[in-house]
Amino acid sequence: KRQGFPEVIYGEGKAIEHIGPIMGKLIDRHGKVMVTRLDAEKAEHLLGLFPEAEYDRISRILTVGKPELAFGGQVMVLAAGTSDLFVAEEAALTAEWMGCNVRRLYDVGVAGIDRLLAYRDEITRASVLIVVAGMEGALPSVVGGLVERPVIAVPTSIGYGAHLEGITPLLAMMSSCASGMSVVNIDNGFGAAYQAAMIMKLVSEGVHHESPIS
Amino acid sequence: KRQGFPEVIYGEGKAIEHIGPIMGKLIDRHGKVMVTRLDAEKAEHLLGLFPEAEYDRISRILTVGKPELAFGGQVMVLAAGTSDLFVAEEAALTAEWMGCNVRRLYDVGVAGIDRLLAYRDEITRASVLIVVAGMEGALPSVVGGLVERPVIAVPTSIGYGAHLEGITPLLAMMSSCASGMSVVNIDNGFGAAYQAAMIMKLVSEGVHHESPIS
Amino acid sequence: KRQGFPEVIYGEGKAIEHIGPIMGKLIDRHGKVMVTRLDAEKAEHLLGLFPEAEYDRISRILTVGKPELAFGGQVMVLAAGTSDLFVAEEAALTAEWMGCNVRRLYDVGVAGIDRLLAYRDEITRASVLIVVAGMEGALPSVVGGLVERPVIAVPTSIGYGAHLEGITPLLAMMSSCASGMSVVNIDNGFGAAYQAAMIMKLVSEGVHHESPIS
Amino acid sequence: KRQGFPEVIYGEGKAIEHIGPIMGKLIDRHGKVMVTRLDAEKAEHLLGLFPEAEYDRISRILTVGKPELAFGGQVMVLAAGTSDLFVAEEAALTAEWMGCNVRRLYDVGVAGIDRLLAYRDEITRASVLIVVAGMEGALPSVVGGLVERPVIAVPTSIGYGAHLEGITPLLAMMSSCASGMSVVNIDNGFGAAYQAAMIMKLVSEGVHHESPIS
Amino acid sequence: KRQGFPEVIYGEGKAIEHIGPIMGKLIDRHGKVMVTRLDAEKAEHLLGLFPEAEYDRISRILTVGKPELAFGGQVMVLAAGTSDLFVAEEAALTAEWMGCNVRRLYDVGVAGIDRLLAYRDEITRASVLIVVAGMEGALPSVVGGLVERPVIAVPTSIGYGAHLEGITPLLAMMSSCASGMSVVNIDNGFGAAYQAAMIMKLVSEGVHHESPIS
Amino acid sequence: KRQGFPEVIYGEGKAIEHIGPIMGKLIDRHGKVMVTRLDAEKAEHLLGLFPEAEYDRISRILTVGKPELAFGGQVMVLAAGTSDLFVAEEAALTAEWMGCNVRRLYDVGVAGIDRLLAYRDEITRASVLIVVAGMEGALPSVVGGLVERPVIAVPTSIGYGAHLEGITPLLAMMSSCASGMSVVNIDNGFGAAYQAAMIMKLVSEGVHHESPIS
Amino acid sequence: KRQGFPEVIYGEGKAIEHIGPIMGKLIDRHGKVMVTRLDAEKAEHLLGLFPEAEYDRISRILTVGKPELAFGGQVMVLAAGTSDLFVAEEAALTAEWMGCNVRRLYDVGVAGIDRLLAYRDEITRASVLIVVAGMEGALPSVVGGLVERPVIAVPTSIGYGAHLEGITPLLAMMSSCASGMSVVNIDNGFGAAYQAAMIMKLVSEGVHHESPIS
Amino acid sequence: KRQGFPEVIYGEGKAIEHIGPIMGKLIDRHGKVMVTRLDAEKAEHLLGLFPEAEYDRISRILTVGKPELAFGGQVMVLAAGTSDLFVAEEAALTAEWMGCNVRRLYDVGVAGIDRLLAYRDEITRASVLIVVAGMEGALPSVVGGLVERPVIAVPTSIGYGAHLEGITPLLAMMSSCASGMSVVNIDNGFGAAYQAAMIMKLVSEGVHHESPIS
Ligand SMILES: Nc1ncnc2c1ncn2[C@@H]1O[C@H](COP(=O)(O)O)[C@@H](O)[C@H]1O
Ligand SMILES: Nc1ncnc2c1ncn2[C@@H]1O[C@H](COP(=O)(O)O)[C@@H](O)[C@H]1O
Ligand SMILES: Nc1ncnc2c1ncn2[C@@H]1O[C@H](COP(=O)(O)O)[C@@H](O)[C@H]1O
Ligand SMILES: Nc1ncnc2c1ncn2[C@@H]1O[C@H](COP(=O)(O)O)[C@@H](O)[C@H]1O
Ligand SMILES: [Mg+2]
Ligand SMILES: [Mg+2]
């Protein structure tokens, strides 16, 4: 038994003959399914098999069906550069799929700090913030300093040379001087959105079932 | 100015002549202060200057005053091995300081899975889980699979050889197959607790100030 | 002179013109041969030359002939994810080729611990366990804690980002807190199976030739 | 609860006030105890508390009581250089403690291949071989080529510069061209011995409880 | 012969018996000398030998004599955290020693972006900017985005865990998305100041000696 | 708002449909545009859309329009090997685009020191030096020792094996024993030229606006 | 001016339009030329232009003309595995080109030590030994222990996983316990042969021009 | 048994009780002995036991007796910086001990190329060159370009930050563009000298025993 939102398939490296049947089974059981990391060619084939499916070329996500839940509050997805959008959109679409209300704020890299600060009010009003950045990965530190909300940082593979395919921003985010921030794997927009949804779900359910304290 | 909980001093590498006056100023302004990463020798000196202070030898945290907030729900701190306790206690004491209700569950490493599973019900009832592990850092993956709550993983510097002073569990946690999990820096119990408190604060405040959606 | 099971060819990076003749020579001498790491295209060519050969697409192993030995007991091959099967099957087929009785237990990753524990009795009855895992490589630690038998861990190249093409689970397995476990190279199902067979051969031959002690 | 041989304490980084009581409890329950990675100063203190204890300065192991089991066959411990003896002896004493019959063969590094080959007959008669080597870690490859028995390789932290505190021989052993060999963590003589004992235990118990095959 | 400013001694790892005579010789020849990376104990000895010397405990720089040059414009030294001051002061004192007019701006880390932006006008008026940062090393990117002047980034060894003793901010600064920025070695305040002074010297000398163009 | 020279597009990984419109907009606003990291195939398409554009196959830079500024002095671009020219030309063309007077000095690697020294006079007359080198990256150290001017070092991805795709010369340049030198990312000829232009702009503008000193 | 054997072109990454003319020029000046790292397709084209040329598919070396020198003694090239031959042959052909008398000894990996030792007498009679090995790179240590002659070790890129594309055997060879051995870059058969030829040239020229001693 | 020059003891990490007796035995057998990597304190003790011994504080080498051999020609030891002398002297004293005629050329780093070139004639007359360099390790490339003799490069642990305790110059030397150069481990002056002596021994013995060619 898989936990929580079981209708998600990780498409990377899986053949269509493999994905098709699982999709069928999940649609039968849950009335919906989401496939991530699916390239356009495979998506085309699957759209043939599942005409009701929708495919998004940027995030490379294919979906059948709609979210059942609709959490209040807002998950904000920020992205430093336009090349990071494929990760930001994986996060945004996943969060929406899981029931979150998502606000996108893109192309707000730290080398042009004014653009970011123009949205300061909105940023502080967000419930949870997913901050996506490649290169040196500095955006989450600045955002983390602006808010008193949980910040989930996502390093991306966008960069070259000393960027080490994302290892550099990953380590930099880990070493951030901003509190209240945690990090997921390189390009893992899905994982960041999943944790954001877990938080929104907790907010939505509340903490009434008080457990006896140790 | 530190954001949110401004009365925390990072004691590592700071001299007493430096810490003392800042403590004084923070006590004046907030009526309380917390110093982390403070070794026993320095603590002794500061206990001389601030007799109302309390020092915890395991977490190496010194505090003056008490938390003002008291969030509902529960932050559970799990630790794999007894050598990881200094990190787990940094997390637990920080979370308590920030107003969280903390439950500790220690010495539940994955090589003795039955001990962990004996607490399964309690684990699933927690609001947020901080999972501390050195060596191969496998515990968060197992815990993440048991719950539908946010899991914050903390790799520790406890291990040797291929463990690379914590880089190995850090990378392993990043690569975890469990969803809903994010990671903070090696030995950063403080950072994990800070994020947990941000989540509990969000839960406590709720999401009433609905922002207009993009 | 090569040791032990000399009729194995490592196919990676070898041309058909190179593999064909060696196969012929080994069949002449031993009546059988096994080729590992052989892609489907090359396999097709070789099946033309050796019509009695059998090729397995998942493990990418081609064989002519059958094992002569048949050890008692059981080598269990466990795999964490379905993407790791190519390594697990390299191990399983190699172990069978060398005379082992093999039991497969797949898709038992630690993020869904119940699926693994459902097979607990069988697991504890195995003689030797080969545990294959990509991502964070946590499965061998859990399995190692369940048994008092030798565990051979195989990290796989399945994962992304912080997974470092398998270096992360390799180092994690090395750092495992479970005793009685050792590790082979990334994706080296062959090597794990070879050692498992060495163990079963020792069990089968027994330890009668007592050597004088130092 | 530690699995199998529960009476072992890992002494590294533990205080005497911590180790003493656990020792007492384990002696009560099992009549014996072994402490590894114990420096001479701590050992002295503990010898005061437990006068029946024995301490070995090279392996840094302290023991109370004797092994109950006595497996047939032979575990051979080979070491490349004299500086690697502290690891080799950790392996040898642990294996003996667990009931193995141990043969030591030290100072047989590959740069003087004749010394090693002088023992060729004995080497091929061993049941399991633990091969300890620092520097470039080449010895296990040569030994692995001489025998048809399981070889457990242990890289050591002895070396400098490009040796990277043992990471280099660890990776080299992983990449070995000899089959039937697996690797444990740097300096982990204990872990190698534990696996060797698991193998000898399997040999001693045999494989009579045939499990139904998949 | 050291180029340009020959009266500088790198004190790290040099004995007093070694430094003393070189100092004497340089004072004879140039009437002044500067020693960097000199610990307090050695400084005390040298102050005995050269009573006219001055020692700064933070930068660990000892000087005899005064700068001859006095460039116009301004070299601004910014530092992210108070723990980075030893590097910032090495830069500041070296730049002053070489004739630069130095402005210090400390404790302006990106997690509290308002403090930095409060000095925006001054920052844009600086001629050259040396930006010192440990942890994730994000400050130079933000500063680089505010100015149209050369920015020299200095990563520091202040941080822990994923910070890798400065390798992480070094790689992050290299990967920065801000243009016009270059990087020197970890903690190398001296090197950054030296380059800043080379720039101010060029500005001061002008570019009158037009060389024939290719 | 982007800083300084806003009419530059980083072409790597961008589609023509993406680049074309931005080019149009920038030409409208600034009368000119430069695209870097543009492969020949994409360039061909864009030359169709913008017939006034010019494309350089070595640097992979496409430009429309001409520099407005013309700084005095001279930026010298030195390259160690002929394989490094693609980086050297990215630097040279960018510097020219930004208004610098550029002198190229190529194929002057340190293993043939006489070729380099034949240009010694010219080298010492340059205002700023951009030194491009792959392999072991030694050239900047030698050049840095010849001049009292700012040296900007650019490691390249040209090399193999221990060269680690440029990480080795990057780290070597960072560790250089020559003063007054700083380093940019691997293959980042653009970044080096940008900083060189910032320096020439400062020289050209002078330092008349004296800011009040701290 | 290039040193020593100036008629060598490094073909990697060079276009035919680039190589052709240089070849022509070198043939004019020296009557001969050698091109290394030349793939078969480019070679075909060049054989059209230079019909007197000879191309070797394994080493990927193309030559025009013959060696002028003929040193006495013997350079022995040993290779561990058959997959390493492309490097071994680069070494062998280069050494022959430079005038050395070359003896090849292939497929003598340490996991089958008897094959190597069968040639022991010949090995000890060689003047200089080039030892080529991928995987764990253990062969040079064993050979180094057999001879009192200079040993030049060449790590190769043949291996997988923990082998790190040759970094592992490179570091292992560096850490070797055999004296009298030095190492060149991964796959650098050319460099090893060049040094071997330098040694044979020294032997051939002798050391008559005694320089006055310091 | 150590090969060739058997009377050498590696002192690092060995106790006096261990070194003393081996020294005695080697003096008995060979009339001489050399101990490397011996700290001053241990040396003092051993000088008590062996009053005829001589100890050199820089190289940390202790010797009893004199070289028997006296090769013609000249081994030149070059060192880039004065901090590298401990390695250079280990090389120089070892080479002398083995019978080489040694010329020292120190403090000739590449950032002051004139100092190096002042010795150009002498450099080209040397038979073998050992080039010692820390920091970026550029010296061997320049020297290699000046001579047609074997160059053995020795990276040192002198440097900081990006220098990675010598790994950076090691990798840089490996990637050198100068031909005829090979590399030994970090700080391994002994190993470089040993190989130089092997070369001088070959020169001295000549290559008269022509072996039959393959
Ligand atoms: N883009 C993604 N990145 C990381 N994990 C993912 C992604 N998409 C799906 N997953 C996880 O992979 C699981 C499905 O894996 P699988 O059974 O291999 O399809 C889901 O339940 C998620 O936990
Ligand atoms: N998949 C594999 N992974 C690692 N080693 C293998 C594999 N298959 C075969 N080998 C080893 O490679 C040897 C054959 O190598 P070769 O002579 O190159 O074909 C066999 O005897 C095995 O020891
Ligand atoms: N070759 C290059 N390398 C690094 N950065 C570049 C390069 N070319 C342009 N840039 C930077 O990238 C910015 C444009 O990025 P973009 O908006 O993604 O096109 C420019 O303003 C420059 O700062
Ligand atoms: N296979 C090789 N590996 C390393 N260096 C080589 C190789 N072949 C040639 N070289 C070196 O490269 C130089 C020629 O480089 P280039 O001028 O780029 O053709 C020669 O003089 C050699 O020093
Ligand atoms: Mg915050
Ligand atoms: Mg979960």
Ligand SMILES: [Mg+2]
């Ligand atoms: Mg077990």
Ligand SMILES: [Mg+2]
């Ligand atoms: Mg074997």
Ligand SMILES: [Mg+2]
């Ligand atoms: Mg700027």
Ligand SMILES: [Mg+2]
């Ligand atoms: Mg200079």
Ligand SMILES: [Mg+2]
């Ligand atoms: Mg030898």
Ligand SMILES: [Mg+2]
């Ligand atoms: Mg040369």
